[in-house]
Amino acid sequence: MPATRHLPTSESEDLIALTREIAAKELAPRVDDAERTGAFPREVFATLGRAGLLTLPYPEEFGGGGQPYEIYLQVLEEIGAAWASVGVGVSVHALSCFPLFAYGTDEQRARWLPDMLSGERLGAYCLSEAHAGSDPAAMRAKAVRDGDSYVLNGAKAWTTHGGKADFYTVMARTSAEKSRGISCFHVPAGTPGLEFDAPEDKMGLMGSTTATVRLVDARVPADHLIGHEGQGLSIALAGLDAGRLGIAAVATGLAQGALDTAVAYAKEREAFGKAIIDHQGLAFVLADMAAAVESSRATYLAAARLKDADRPYGREASIAKLVATDNAMKVTTDAVQVLGGAGYTRDFPVERFMREAKVMQIFEGTNQIQRLVISRHLAR
Numbered sequence: 001m002p003a004t005r006h007l008p009t010s011e012s013e014d015l016i017a018l019t020r021e022i023a024a025k026e027l028a029p030r031v032d033d034a035e036r037t038g039a040f041p042r043e044v045f046a047t048l049g050r051a052g053l054l055t056l057p058y059p060e061e062f063g064g065g066g067q068p069y070e071i072y073l074q075v076l077e078e079i080g081a082a083w084a085s086v087g088v089g090v091s092v093h094a095l096s097c098f099p100l101f102a103y104g105t106d107e108q109r110a111r112w113l114p115d116m117l118s119g120e121r122l123g124a125y126c127l128s129e130a131h132a133g134s135d136p137a138a139m140r141a142k143a144v145r146d147g148d149s150y151v152l153n154g155a156k157a158w159t160t161h162g163g164k165a166d167f168y169t170v171m172a173r174t175s176a177e178k179s180r181g182i183s184c185f186h187v188p189a190g191t192p193g194l195e196f197d198a199p200e201d202k203m204g205l206m207g208s209t210t211a212t213v214r215l216v217d218a219r220v221p222a223d224h225l226i227g228h229e230g231q232g233l234s235i236a237l238a239g240l241d242a243g244r245l246g247i248a249a250v251a252t253g254l255a256q257g258a259l260d261t262a263v264a265y266a267k268e269r270e271a272f273g274k275a276i277i278d279h280q281g282l283a284f285v286l287a288d289m290a291a292a293v294e295s296s297r298a299t300y301l302a303a304a305r306l307k308d309a310d311r312p313y314g315r316e317a318s319i320a321k322l323v324a325t326d327n328a329m330k331v332t333t334d335a336v337q338v339l340g341g342a343g344y345t346r347d348f349p350v351e352r353f354m355r356e357a358k359v360m361q362i363f364e365g366t367n368q369i370q371r372l373v374i375s376r377h378l379a380r
């Protein structure tokens with residue numbers, strides 16, 4: 001049963017209806033195969049771009065959807081419920097557009113943003129390095145000014161859409177100052193010296209390609225610097241606050257998908273002469289799953305409304321990411337339990353949901369890092 005939503009306008013109701021239609025027609029028929037083979041669904045992002053669903057939170061004047069986060073995240077949740085890899089991809093694309101949108105010059109925005117926001121050009125976000133994940137200020141990738149260019153060298157690990165994207169939003173060091181020595185660059189695919197390792201062999205999210213991006217004397221014109229030198233880490237962290245809300249929404253969708261599968265199965269499957277949902281011990285598991293999904297949704301929506309009201313929301317974004325992804329891990333694990341032996345097979349999607357939920361607790365700041373952010377707010 002799809003989530004019950006209390007949407008503020010008929011336009012937002014239409015957006016959710018459109019998303020459900022595209023999820024049923026375009027995502028559901030492809031997801032199983034792509035997740036088994038690891039095929040990257042580039043055409044799905046083009047479809048979402050054409051439908052106006054890829055960049056909903058950006059203003060219409062630049063080609064975005066002009067929607068508040070409260071609506072964008074619910075659309076993202078619906079996409080995540082149908083296909084987590086695509087939900088993550090939409091969220092990462094929105095994240096990779098953020099620095100240019102928020103810190104770019106008018107000229108840079110006019111040049112690049114329309115294609116990025118229409119979905120013509122898919123983005124990737126390169127912050128992490130092999131030795132600098134939770135602590136990005138430890139990054140070593142360098143950008144050295146050389147005349148009218150910057151020359152970039154280093155390796156950005158774990159890049160979602162690495163090798164598949166059309167542009168890379170890259171953080172690299174322009175000075176030795178730890179957190180104030182990092183800058184942000186727009187690096188188009190096809191830049192000589194932009195190279196990619198083979199995709200990571202992951203336990204889930206196979207439809208989302210993850211690869212190390214190598215910068216080998218990769219030269220970009222000086223006007224590809226976004227913001228000013230030294231501003232890169234604060235740009236990256238500002239983007240992550242919003243990105244964490246995206247991951248919270250995708251995780252909530254994943255949990256909703258697991259709940260729906262478990263409830264449908266529990267109504268059909270019989271044991272001891274009645275449907276297993278009529279055994280209170282099992283029905284209570286389902287009730288806890290439903291309560292967790294609703295709590296996740298309420299938590300990310302509360303943070304989204306703060307953001308939409310231009311109020312500080314970093315602490316609430318971390319809480320939403322922590323709550324929604326821990327809930328997704330619990331709900332998807334319980335869904336496997338509800339399906340019994342069948343849940344442990346690939347005949348049903350719940351084992352995949354469980355594998356996909358795990359990474360939600362890891363990327364865009366592990367849940368330990370979310371606790372660090374929340375506890376620092378408490379200590380202020």
Ligand SMILES: Cc1cc2nc3c(=O)[nH]c(=O)nc-3n(C[C@H](O)[C@H](O)[C@H](O)COP(=O)(O)OP(=O)(O)OC[C@H]3O[C@@H](n4cnc5c(N)ncnc54)[C@H](O)[C@@H]3O)c2cc1C
Nearest residue numbers: 125126127128133134158159160210362363364365366368
């Ligand atoms: C599938 C996938 C896609 C990704 N996509 C991207 C992407 O598109 N762009 C990008 O830049 N990055 C991406 N990442 C990287 C991701 O953000 C990092 O993996 C994550 O931030 C954790 O960094 P790490 O793996 O280096 O773990 P580490 O930082 O080495 O952490 C290891 C463990 O130590 C814990 N830990 C570390 N520091 C502390 C502390 N201070 N207190 C308590 N515990 C701590 C962590 O929580 C974790 O449990 C992706 C990762 C994955 C798996």
